Amino acid sequence: MLDRSTEDERPAEFVEALARGLSILESFDSAHSEMTLSEVARRVGLSPAAARRSLITLQALGYVGQTGKRFHLRPKVMSLGSAFYFSARVDEVLQPELTRLVGMFGDASSVATLEGHDVLYIAHYSEQRARRPTAVVGARYPAHATSLGRVLLAGLPDAAFHCYLRDVVPVALTNRTVVDKAELKAIIEDVRAKNYATTVDQLDYGITALAVPIRGTSGRTIAALNSSGYSGMVTAEDLVKNRLQELRASAARIAQTLSRYPVLESIIGVR
Template identity: 70%
Template sequence: MQQEMTSGDVDDRPAEFVEALAKGLAILECFDATHAEMTLSEVARRVGLSPAAARRSLITLQTLGYVGQKDKRFHLRPKIMTLSSSFYFSTRIEEVLQPNLRALVEQWGDASSIGTLDGDDVIYIAHVSVQRARRAAAVIGARYPACATSLGRVLLAGLPDAALDRYIAHVRPAALTSKSITDPKLLRVEIMDVRDAGYSTTVDQLDYGITALAVPIRDIEGRTIAALNTSGYTGKVTPETLVTERLPALREAASNIAHEIARYPILQTIIGTRPR
Protein backbone atom coordinates (compact mmCIF):
# COMPACT_ATOMS: atom_id res chain seq x y z
CA MET A 1 0.00 0.00 0.00
CA GLN A 2 1.46 3.34 -1.02
CA GLN A 3 2.07 5.78 1.81
CA GLU A 4 2.76 9.47 1.71
CA MET A 5 6.06 10.84 2.93
CA THR A 6 5.25 12.50 6.22
CA SER A 7 7.12 13.97 9.14
CA GLY A 8 5.28 11.82 11.70
CA ASP A 9 8.20 9.46 12.28
CA VAL A 10 11.03 11.98 11.83
CA ASP A 11 12.01 11.80 15.50
CA ASP A 12 12.62 8.06 15.13
CA ARG A 13 15.01 8.43 12.22
CA PRO A 14 18.73 7.95 12.83
CA ALA A 15 21.14 10.78 12.11
CA GLU A 16 22.45 8.84 9.08
CA PHE A 17 18.97 8.65 7.47
CA VAL A 18 19.21 9.57 3.76
CA GLU A 19 16.10 11.53 2.84
CA ALA A 20 16.81 11.46 -0.90
CA LEU A 21 17.00 7.66 -0.92
CA ALA A 22 13.75 7.41 1.01
CA LYS A 23 12.03 9.66 -1.52
CA GLY A 24 13.28 7.58 -4.42
CA LEU A 25 12.05 4.34 -2.88
CA ALA A 26 8.67 5.91 -2.10
CA ILE A 27 8.34 6.85 -5.76
CA LEU A 28 9.06 3.28 -6.88
CA GLU A 29 6.42 2.00 -4.46
CA CYS A 30 3.72 4.42 -5.62
CA PHE A 31 3.26 2.69 -8.99
CA ASP A 32 0.59 -0.02 -8.98
CA ALA A 33 -2.10 -1.61 -11.13
CA THR A 34 -4.24 1.52 -11.18
CA HIS A 35 -1.27 3.89 -11.46
CA ALA A 36 0.95 2.19 -14.01
CA GLU A 37 1.71 5.49 -15.75
CA MET A 38 1.76 8.90 -14.11
CA THR A 39 2.72 12.44 -14.85
CA LEU A 40 5.24 14.26 -12.68
CA SER A 41 2.48 16.05 -10.77
CA GLU A 42 0.61 12.77 -10.19
CA VAL A 43 3.73 11.11 -8.80
CA ALA A 44 4.45 14.09 -6.57
CA ARG A 45 0.88 14.10 -5.25
CA ARG A 46 0.83 10.35 -4.51
CA VAL A 47 4.12 10.42 -2.65
CA GLY A 48 3.56 13.76 -0.92
CA LEU A 49 6.56 15.54 -2.45
CA SER A 50 7.01 18.86 -4.18
CA PRO A 51 7.15 18.58 -7.99
CA ALA A 52 10.79 19.69 -7.91
CA ALA A 53 11.77 16.95 -5.43
CA ALA A 54 9.79 14.32 -7.34
CA ARG A 55 11.44 15.39 -10.59
CA ARG A 56 14.96 15.00 -9.17
CA SER A 57 14.17 11.51 -7.93
CA LEU A 58 12.49 10.49 -11.17
CA ILE A 59 15.43 11.71 -13.26
CA THR A 60 17.83 9.75 -11.03
CA LEU A 61 15.72 6.59 -11.26
CA GLN A 62 15.36 7.05 -14.99
CA THR A 63 19.13 7.40 -15.41
CA LEU A 64 19.64 4.19 -13.40
CA GLY A 65 17.13 2.34 -15.58
CA TYR A 66 14.39 1.74 -12.99
CA VAL A 67 11.93 4.26 -14.47
CA GLY A 68 11.03 5.06 -18.06
CA GLN A 69 9.16 7.94 -19.68
CA LYS A 70 6.87 8.21 -22.66
CA ASP A 71 5.75 11.70 -23.55
CA LYS A 72 5.04 13.23 -20.12
CA ARG A 73 4.15 10.02 -18.31
CA PHE A 74 6.51 7.92 -16.21
CA HIS A 75 6.40 4.14 -15.76
CA LEU A 76 8.49 1.40 -14.16
CA ARG A 77 10.99 -0.54 -16.26
CA PRO A 78 11.84 -4.26 -16.00
CA LYS A 79 15.06 -3.51 -14.11
CA ILE A 80 12.93 -2.90 -11.01
CA MET A 81 12.41 -6.67 -10.85
CA THR A 82 16.08 -7.18 -9.98
CA LEU A 83 15.42 -5.68 -6.56
CA SER A 84 12.77 -8.24 -5.65
CA SER A 85 14.66 -11.12 -7.28
CA SER A 86 17.65 -10.33 -5.06
CA PHE A 87 15.43 -10.88 -2.03
CA TYR A 88 13.82 -13.98 -3.52
CA PHE A 89 17.09 -15.77 -4.22
CA SER A 90 19.05 -14.58 -1.18
CA THR A 91 16.34 -15.91 1.15
CA ARG A 92 16.09 -19.22 -0.80
CA ILE A 93 12.30 -18.92 -0.95
CA GLU A 94 12.06 -21.25 -3.95
CA GLU A 95 13.97 -23.94 -2.08
CA VAL A 96 12.56 -23.49 1.43
CA LEU A 97 8.99 -22.19 1.14
CA GLN A 98 7.53 -22.88 -2.29
CA PRO A 99 7.63 -26.74 -2.10
CA ASN A 100 5.36 -26.71 0.95
CA LEU A 101 2.86 -24.48 -0.82
CA ARG A 102 2.89 -26.66 -3.91
CA ALA A 103 2.11 -29.69 -1.77
CA LEU A 104 -0.89 -27.93 -0.23
CA VAL A 105 -2.21 -26.81 -3.63
CA GLU A 106 -1.72 -30.31 -5.04
CA GLN A 107 -3.80 -31.64 -2.13
CA TRP A 108 -6.67 -29.16 -2.28
CA GLY A 109 -6.31 -27.07 -5.41
CA ASP A 110 -7.14 -23.41 -4.90
CA ALA A 111 -4.25 -21.30 -3.55
CA SER A 112 -1.78 -21.07 -0.68
CA SER A 113 0.41 -18.19 0.48
CA ILE A 114 2.92 -17.16 3.11
CA GLY A 115 2.99 -13.59 4.35
CA THR A 116 4.78 -11.44 6.88
CA LEU A 117 3.89 -8.16 8.54
CA ASP A 118 5.40 -4.84 7.50
CA GLY A 119 3.87 -1.89 9.29
CA ASP A 120 0.12 -2.04 8.75
CA ASP A 121 0.33 -4.35 5.74
CA VAL A 122 0.90 -8.01 5.05
CA ILE A 123 3.43 -8.75 2.31
CA TYR A 124 3.13 -12.00 0.36
CA ILE A 125 6.59 -13.60 0.23
CA ALA A 126 5.58 -16.97 -1.28
CA HIS A 127 2.52 -18.04 -3.27
CA VAL A 128 1.20 -20.94 -5.35
CA SER A 129 -2.17 -20.93 -7.09
CA VAL A 130 -4.24 -22.75 -9.68
CA GLN A 131 -6.88 -20.03 -9.62
CA ARG A 132 -7.53 -17.81 -12.61
CA ALA A 133 -10.43 -15.64 -11.47
CA ARG A 134 -10.28 -11.87 -11.48
CA ARG A 135 -9.69 -10.92 -7.86
CA ALA A 136 -7.15 -9.26 -5.61
CA ALA A 137 -3.81 -10.73 -6.69
CA ALA A 138 -1.88 -12.66 -4.06
CA VAL A 139 1.34 -12.75 -6.06
CA ILE A 140 4.75 -12.62 -4.44
CA GLY A 141 5.44 -9.04 -3.42
CA ALA A 142 1.79 -8.01 -3.19
CA ARG A 143 0.85 -6.10 -0.06
CA TYR A 144 -2.58 -5.50 1.43
CA PRO A 145 -3.99 -4.11 4.69
CA ALA A 146 -3.28 -6.72 7.36
CA CYS A 147 -6.70 -6.28 8.93
CA ALA A 148 -8.44 -7.41 5.71
CA THR A 149 -6.65 -10.73 5.23
CA SER A 150 -6.50 -14.03 7.07
CA LEU A 151 -2.70 -13.87 7.00
CA GLY A 152 -2.68 -10.37 8.40
CA ARG A 153 -5.05 -11.14 11.25
CA VAL A 154 -2.91 -14.08 12.33
CA LEU A 155 0.16 -11.85 12.26
CA LEU A 156 -1.61 -9.12 14.23
CA ALA A 157 -2.78 -11.68 16.78
CA GLY A 158 0.84 -12.70 17.23
CA LEU A 159 2.00 -9.20 18.16
CA PRO A 160 2.87 -8.31 21.76
CA ASP A 161 0.00 -6.53 23.50
CA ALA A 162 1.71 -3.12 23.36
CA ALA A 163 2.31 -3.36 19.61
CA LEU A 164 -1.27 -4.48 19.01
CA ASP A 165 -2.55 -1.57 21.12
CA ARG A 166 -0.55 0.88 19.00
CA TYR A 167 -1.91 -0.67 15.83
CA ILE A 168 -5.54 -0.50 16.97
CA ALA A 169 -5.06 3.09 18.15
CA HIS A 170 -4.04 4.41 14.75
CA VAL A 171 -5.52 2.02 12.17
CA ARG A 172 -8.39 3.24 10.00
CA PRO A 173 -9.64 0.13 8.18
CA ALA A 174 -10.97 0.78 4.70
CA ALA A 175 -14.27 -0.66 3.47
CA LEU A 176 -12.82 -2.82 0.71
CA THR A 177 -16.08 -4.78 0.49
CA SER A 178 -19.47 -4.57 2.19
CA LYS A 179 -18.25 -7.22 4.64
CA SER A 180 -15.06 -5.45 5.67
CA ILE A 181 -14.61 -4.74 9.37
CA THR A 182 -14.06 -1.00 9.61
CA ASP A 183 -14.59 -0.42 13.33
CA PRO A 184 -11.24 -0.70 15.19
CA LYS A 185 -13.02 -1.95 18.31
CA LEU A 186 -14.68 -4.77 16.41
CA LEU A 187 -11.38 -5.49 14.71
CA ARG A 188 -9.69 -5.88 18.10
CA VAL A 189 -12.37 -8.39 19.13
CA GLU A 190 -11.77 -10.34 15.93
CA ILE A 191 -8.00 -10.34 16.43
CA MET A 192 -8.33 -11.52 20.02
CA ASP A 193 -10.62 -14.33 18.84
CA VAL A 194 -7.91 -15.29 16.33
CA ARG A 195 -5.32 -15.30 19.11
CA ASP A 196 -7.48 -17.60 21.21
CA ALA A 197 -8.32 -19.96 18.34
CA GLY A 198 -4.86 -20.10 16.83
CA TYR A 199 -6.19 -19.51 13.32
CA SER A 200 -8.13 -16.98 11.26
CA THR A 201 -10.91 -17.37 8.71
CA THR A 202 -12.09 -14.57 6.43
CA VAL A 203 -14.89 -14.32 3.88
CA ASP A 204 -14.94 -11.53 1.27
CA GLN A 205 -12.95 -9.17 3.49
CA LEU A 206 -10.23 -8.19 1.03
CA ASP A 207 -12.20 -8.83 -2.13
CA TYR A 208 -15.38 -10.62 -3.13
CA GLY A 209 -14.87 -14.29 -3.84
CA ILE A 210 -12.08 -14.98 -1.35
CA THR A 211 -12.61 -17.31 1.60
CA ALA A 212 -9.41 -18.11 3.47
CA LEU A 213 -7.97 -19.91 6.47
CA ALA A 214 -4.60 -18.95 7.97
CA VAL A 215 -2.36 -20.22 10.77
CA PRO A 216 0.83 -18.82 12.32
CA ILE A 217 4.36 -19.93 11.53
CA ARG A 218 6.31 -19.69 14.78
CA ASP A 219 9.99 -19.70 15.62
CA ILE A 220 11.59 -21.94 18.22
CA GLU A 221 10.59 -19.51 20.98
CA GLY A 222 6.95 -19.53 19.94
CA ARG A 223 6.92 -16.07 18.34
CA THR A 224 4.86 -15.60 15.19
CA ILE A 225 7.28 -14.73 12.38
CA ALA A 226 5.01 -15.37 9.39
CA ALA A 227 1.63 -16.83 8.48
CA LEU A 228 0.43 -19.54 6.10
CA ASN A 229 -2.96 -19.72 4.45
CA THR A 230 -5.15 -21.69 2.11
CA SER A 231 -7.93 -19.98 0.18
CA GLY A 232 -10.71 -20.82 -2.22
CA TYR A 233 -13.72 -19.32 -3.95
CA THR A 234 -16.51 -18.08 -1.74
CA GLY A 235 -19.48 -20.28 -2.54
CA LYS A 236 -17.33 -23.34 -3.20
CA VAL A 237 -15.74 -23.37 0.24
CA THR A 238 -16.88 -22.07 3.60
CA PRO A 239 -14.90 -21.21 6.74
CA GLU A 240 -16.40 -24.25 8.42
CA THR A 241 -15.27 -26.66 5.69
CA LEU A 242 -11.81 -25.09 5.59
CA VAL A 243 -11.42 -25.58 9.34
CA THR A 244 -12.78 -29.13 9.27
CA GLU A 245 -10.97 -30.36 6.17
CA ARG A 246 -7.78 -28.32 6.03
CA LEU A 247 -6.81 -26.94 9.45
CA PRO A 248 -4.88 -30.01 10.72
CA ALA A 249 -2.84 -30.31 7.52
CA LEU A 250 -2.28 -26.56 7.37
CA ARG A 251 -0.91 -26.56 10.92
CA GLU A 252 1.36 -29.49 10.07
CA ALA A 253 2.63 -27.62 7.02
CA ALA A 254 3.26 -24.51 9.14
CA SER A 255 5.29 -26.62 11.56
CA ASN A 256 7.30 -28.11 8.69
CA ILE A 257 7.95 -24.65 7.27
CA ALA A 258 9.07 -23.42 10.68
CA HIS A 259 11.61 -26.26 10.87
CA GLU A 260 12.84 -25.42 7.37
CA ILE A 261 13.20 -21.74 8.25
CA ALA A 262 15.16 -22.66 11.38
CA ARG A 263 17.79 -24.23 9.11
CA TYR A 264 18.38 -20.85 7.49
CA PRO A 265 18.80 -18.18 10.22
CA ILE A 266 19.06 -15.37 7.67
CA LEU A 267 15.59 -16.25 6.34
CA GLN A 268 14.12 -16.14 9.84
CA THR A 269 15.80 -12.79 10.47
CA ILE A 270 14.54 -11.30 7.22
CA ILE A 271 10.91 -12.40 7.37
CA GLY A 272 10.29 -11.68 11.03
CA THR A 273 7.24 -9.45 11.54
CA ARG A 274 7.83 -5.72 11.62
CA PRO A 275 5.06 -3.93 13.56
CA ARG A 276 4.84 -0.18 13.27
Protein backbone atom coordinates (compact mmCIF):
# COMPACT_ATOMS: atom_id res chain seq x y z
CA MET A 1 0.00 0.00 0.00
CA LEU A 2 2.99 2.31 0.31
CA ASP A 3 2.89 4.39 -2.87
CA ARG A 4 6.15 4.01 -4.79
CA SER A 5 4.85 5.66 -7.96
CA THR A 6 5.63 9.23 -6.95
CA GLU A 7 9.07 8.78 -5.38
CA ASP A 8 10.68 11.08 -7.95
CA GLU A 9 8.19 13.83 -7.01
CA ARG A 10 8.88 13.68 -3.28
CA PRO A 11 10.58 16.68 -1.68
CA ALA A 12 14.07 16.31 -0.24
CA GLU A 13 12.62 16.65 3.27
CA PHE A 14 10.28 13.67 2.77
CA VAL A 15 10.32 11.46 5.90
CA GLU A 16 10.13 7.84 4.78
CA ALA A 17 9.62 6.47 8.30
CA LEU A 18 6.55 8.66 8.84
CA ALA A 19 5.12 7.56 5.50
CA ARG A 20 5.60 3.93 6.48
CA GLY A 21 3.81 4.43 9.77
CA LEU A 22 0.83 6.13 8.16
CA SER A 23 0.66 3.45 5.48
CA ILE A 24 0.49 0.78 8.19
CA LEU A 25 -2.41 2.57 9.89
CA GLU A 26 -4.23 2.75 6.55
CA SER A 27 -3.69 -0.96 5.90
CA PHE A 28 -6.20 -1.98 8.60
CA ASP A 29 -9.80 -2.24 7.40
CA SER A 30 -12.92 -4.34 7.90
CA ALA A 31 -11.34 -7.29 6.13
CA HIS A 32 -8.04 -6.87 7.98
CA SER A 33 -9.02 -5.75 11.47
CA GLU A 34 -6.11 -7.65 12.98
CA MET A 35 -2.94 -8.89 11.32
CA THR A 36 0.33 -10.61 12.09
CA LEU A 37 3.62 -8.85 11.46
CA SER A 38 4.12 -10.71 8.17
CA GLU A 39 0.60 -9.84 7.01
CA VAL A 40 1.16 -6.15 7.75
CA ALA A 41 4.49 -6.21 5.94
CA ARG A 42 2.89 -7.88 2.92
CA ARG A 43 -0.04 -5.44 2.75
CA VAL A 44 2.16 -2.36 3.04
CA GLY A 45 5.00 -3.63 0.87
CA LEU A 46 7.71 -3.44 3.54
CA SER A 47 10.29 -5.86 4.86
CA PRO A 48 9.26 -7.56 8.13
CA ALA A 49 12.04 -5.69 9.93
CA ALA A 50 10.83 -2.28 8.71
CA ALA A 51 7.20 -3.14 9.48
CA ARG A 52 8.19 -4.30 12.97
CA ARG A 53 9.97 -1.00 13.76
CA SER A 54 6.94 1.00 12.64
CA LEU A 55 4.51 -1.20 14.56
CA ILE A 56 6.57 -0.93 17.75
CA THR A 57 6.62 2.87 17.38
CA LEU A 58 2.87 3.05 16.75
CA GLN A 59 2.27 0.71 19.68
CA ALA A 60 4.36 2.91 21.99
CA LEU A 61 2.34 5.96 20.85
CA GLY A 62 -0.95 4.19 21.56
CA TYR A 63 -2.22 3.88 17.99
CA VAL A 64 -1.70 0.11 17.68
CA GLY A 65 -2.31 -2.72 20.13
CA GLN A 66 -1.25 -6.35 20.14
CA THR A 67 -2.95 -9.57 21.21
CA GLY A 68 -0.62 -12.52 20.96
CA LYS A 69 1.01 -12.30 17.54
CA ARG A 70 -1.73 -10.16 15.99
CA PHE A 71 -1.80 -6.38 15.80
CA HIS A 72 -4.89 -4.18 15.77
CA LEU A 73 -5.77 -0.50 15.86
CA ARG A 74 -6.53 1.23 19.14
CA PRO A 75 -9.19 3.95 19.69
CA LYS A 76 -6.52 6.67 19.72
CA VAL A 77 -6.47 6.42 15.92
CA MET A 78 -9.86 8.14 15.96
CA SER A 79 -8.18 11.32 17.19
CA LEU A 80 -6.54 11.68 13.77
CA GLY A 81 -9.92 11.66 12.04
CA SER A 82 -11.53 13.93 14.60
CA ALA A 83 -8.76 16.47 14.05
CA PHE A 84 -9.88 16.75 10.42
CA TYR A 85 -13.55 16.79 11.39
CA PHE A 86 -13.14 19.78 13.67
CA SER A 87 -10.55 21.68 11.62
CA ALA A 88 -12.74 21.36 8.52
CA ARG A 89 -15.81 22.30 10.60
CA VAL A 90 -17.76 19.45 9.06
CA ASP A 91 -20.55 19.84 11.62
CA GLU A 92 -21.06 23.48 10.62
CA VAL A 93 -20.35 23.47 6.90
CA LEU A 94 -21.47 20.07 5.60
CA GLN A 95 -23.70 18.31 8.09
CA PRO A 96 -26.60 20.82 8.05
CA GLU A 97 -27.10 20.39 4.31
CA LEU A 98 -26.95 16.60 4.54
CA THR A 99 -29.52 16.70 7.33
CA ARG A 100 -31.73 19.01 5.26
CA LEU A 101 -31.62 16.72 2.22
CA VAL A 102 -32.40 13.61 4.24
CA GLY A 103 -35.20 15.50 5.98
CA MET A 104 -36.73 16.26 2.58
CA PHE A 105 -36.20 12.96 0.79
CA GLY A 106 -35.29 10.38 3.41
CA ASP A 107 -32.63 7.84 2.50
CA ALA A 108 -29.04 9.09 2.79
CA SER A 109 -26.68 11.87 1.73
CA SER A 110 -22.88 12.10 1.68
CA VAL A 111 -19.96 14.35 0.77
CA ALA A 112 -16.72 12.94 -0.59
CA THR A 113 -13.46 14.08 -2.08
CA LEU A 114 -10.97 12.36 -4.38
CA GLU A 115 -7.91 10.54 -3.03
CA GLY A 116 -5.95 8.91 -5.82
CA HIS A 117 -8.25 6.48 -7.61
CA ASP A 118 -10.72 6.43 -4.71
CA VAL A 119 -13.37 8.59 -3.16
CA LEU A 120 -13.01 9.37 0.53
CA TYR A 121 -16.25 9.95 2.45
CA ILE A 122 -15.85 13.01 4.69
CA ALA A 123 -19.47 13.51 5.81
CA HIS A 124 -22.59 11.36 5.87
CA TYR A 125 -26.13 11.42 7.22
CA SER A 126 -28.81 8.75 6.94
CA GLU A 127 -32.20 7.81 8.33
CA GLN A 128 -31.96 4.29 6.96
CA ARG A 129 -32.23 1.55 9.50
CA ALA A 130 -30.40 -1.10 7.52
CA ARG A 131 -26.63 -1.28 7.74
CA ARG A 132 -24.96 0.53 4.82
CA PRO A 133 -21.23 -0.27 4.99
CA THR A 134 -20.70 1.69 1.77
CA ALA A 135 -21.57 5.00 3.43
CA VAL A 136 -19.25 5.31 6.40
CA VAL A 137 -17.29 8.48 7.11
CA GLY A 138 -13.62 7.78 6.39
CA ALA A 139 -14.36 4.93 3.99
CA ARG A 140 -12.60 4.76 0.64
CA TYR A 141 -14.11 3.17 -2.45
CA PRO A 142 -13.17 3.05 -6.14
CA ALA A 143 -14.18 6.31 -7.82
CA HIS A 144 -15.36 4.59 -11.00
CA ALA A 145 -18.11 2.75 -9.08
CA THR A 146 -19.75 5.69 -7.27
CA SER A 147 -21.81 8.69 -8.31
CA LEU A 148 -19.56 10.85 -6.11
CA GLY A 149 -16.46 9.50 -7.80
CA ARG A 150 -17.77 10.05 -11.31
CA VAL A 151 -18.54 13.69 -10.51
CA LEU A 152 -15.05 14.13 -9.06
CA LEU A 153 -13.43 12.45 -12.07
CA ALA A 154 -15.43 14.70 -14.38
CA GLY A 155 -14.02 17.69 -12.51
CA LEU A 156 -10.40 16.74 -13.14
CA PRO A 157 -8.36 18.60 -15.76
CA ASP A 158 -8.01 16.64 -19.00
CA ALA A 159 -4.38 15.70 -18.29
CA ALA A 160 -5.19 14.40 -14.81
CA PHE A 161 -8.16 12.39 -16.08
CA HIS A 162 -5.98 10.93 -18.85
CA CYS A 163 -3.48 9.78 -16.20
CA TYR A 164 -6.31 8.28 -14.16
CA LEU A 165 -7.60 6.26 -17.13
CA ARG A 166 -4.09 5.14 -17.99
CA ASP A 167 -3.26 3.92 -14.50
CA VAL A 168 -6.54 2.72 -12.98
CA VAL A 169 -7.51 -0.95 -13.00
CA PRO A 170 -11.31 -0.88 -12.58
CA VAL A 171 -12.67 -3.68 -10.43
CA ALA A 172 -16.14 -5.19 -10.85
CA LEU A 173 -17.88 -4.91 -7.48
CA THR A 174 -21.20 -6.13 -8.88
CA ASN A 175 -22.19 -7.60 -12.23
CA ARG A 176 -23.29 -4.08 -13.24
CA THR A 177 -20.06 -2.26 -12.42
CA VAL A 178 -18.59 -0.54 -15.46
CA VAL A 179 -14.97 -1.68 -15.86
CA ASP A 180 -14.39 -1.04 -19.56
CA LYS A 181 -12.21 2.07 -19.79
CA ALA A 182 -13.71 3.29 -23.06
CA GLU A 183 -17.21 3.04 -21.60
CA LEU A 184 -16.07 4.73 -18.40
CA LYS A 185 -14.51 7.57 -20.40
CA ALA A 186 -17.79 8.09 -22.27
CA ILE A 187 -19.72 8.13 -18.98
CA ILE A 188 -17.42 10.77 -17.47
CA GLU A 189 -17.73 12.93 -20.59
CA ASP A 190 -21.52 12.70 -20.23
CA VAL A 191 -21.24 13.68 -16.56
CA ARG A 192 -19.22 16.74 -17.58
CA ALA A 193 -21.94 17.74 -20.01
CA LYS A 194 -24.84 17.18 -17.58
CA ASN A 195 -23.06 18.37 -14.45
CA TYR A 196 -24.37 15.43 -12.42
CA ALA A 197 -23.88 11.67 -12.20
CA THR A 198 -26.16 8.75 -11.43
CA THR A 199 -25.31 5.16 -10.57
CA VAL A 200 -27.39 2.04 -10.06
CA ASP A 201 -25.93 -1.03 -8.34
CA GLN A 202 -22.38 -0.04 -9.28
CA LEU A 203 -20.71 -0.10 -5.86
CA ASP A 204 -23.10 -2.55 -4.22
CA TYR A 205 -26.47 -4.08 -5.01
CA GLY A 206 -29.37 -1.97 -3.85
CA ILE A 207 -27.74 1.46 -4.11
CA THR A 208 -29.04 4.07 -6.55
CA ALA A 209 -27.43 7.48 -6.23
CA LEU A 210 -27.29 10.96 -7.71
CA ALA A 211 -24.30 13.28 -7.19
CA VAL A 212 -23.39 16.88 -8.07
CA PRO A 213 -20.14 18.83 -7.76
CA ILE A 214 -19.23 21.27 -5.01
CA ARG A 215 -17.10 23.95 -6.64
CA GLY A 216 -14.44 26.18 -5.11
CA THR A 217 -13.99 29.89 -5.68
CA SER A 218 -12.00 29.17 -8.85
CA GLY A 219 -14.85 27.10 -10.29
CA ARG A 220 -12.87 23.88 -9.83
CA THR A 221 -14.65 20.85 -8.40
CA ILE A 222 -13.30 20.32 -4.89
CA ALA A 223 -15.80 17.78 -3.54
CA ALA A 224 -19.06 16.04 -4.45
CA LEU A 225 -22.46 15.77 -2.77
CA ASN A 226 -24.93 12.95 -3.28
CA SER A 227 -28.34 11.63 -2.36
CA SER A 228 -28.91 7.89 -2.45
CA GLY A 229 -31.68 5.37 -1.95
CA TYR A 230 -32.48 1.70 -2.42
CA SER A 231 -32.67 0.35 -5.95
CA GLY A 232 -36.18 -0.93 -6.54
CA MET A 233 -37.69 1.83 -4.42
CA VAL A 234 -36.17 4.69 -6.42
CA THR A 235 -34.75 4.91 -9.91
CA ALA A 236 -32.00 7.14 -11.25
CA GLU A 237 -34.68 9.01 -13.20
CA ASP A 238 -36.66 9.58 -9.98
CA LEU A 239 -33.62 11.07 -8.30
CA VAL A 240 -32.91 13.44 -11.17
CA LYS A 241 -36.54 14.55 -11.39
CA ASN A 242 -37.21 14.96 -7.68
CA ARG A 243 -33.86 15.69 -6.03
CA LEU A 244 -31.45 17.29 -8.51
CA GLN A 245 -32.61 20.86 -7.94
CA GLU A 246 -32.34 20.64 -4.16
CA LEU A 247 -29.03 18.80 -4.36
CA ARG A 248 -27.58 21.59 -6.49
CA ALA A 249 -28.96 24.19 -4.09
CA SER A 250 -27.24 22.45 -1.17
CA ALA A 251 -23.97 22.23 -3.11
CA ALA A 252 -24.18 25.95 -3.87
CA ARG A 253 -24.76 26.80 -0.20
CA ILE A 254 -21.81 24.67 0.86
CA ALA A 255 -19.63 26.36 -1.78
CA GLN A 256 -20.75 29.79 -0.59
CA THR A 257 -19.82 28.94 2.99
CA LEU A 258 -16.43 27.62 1.91
CA SER A 259 -15.76 30.80 -0.04
CA ARG A 260 -15.88 32.74 3.23
CA TYR A 261 -13.25 30.45 4.77
CA PRO A 262 -10.50 29.82 2.17
CA VAL A 263 -8.61 27.51 4.51
CA LEU A 264 -11.62 25.17 4.63
CA GLU A 265 -11.67 24.97 0.85
CA SER A 266 -8.03 23.96 0.95
CA ILE A 267 -8.62 21.38 3.70
CA ILE A 268 -11.65 19.77 2.04
CA GLY A 269 -10.72 20.10 -1.60
CA VAL A 270 -9.31 17.60 -4.07
CA ARG A 271 -5.54 17.70 -4.10
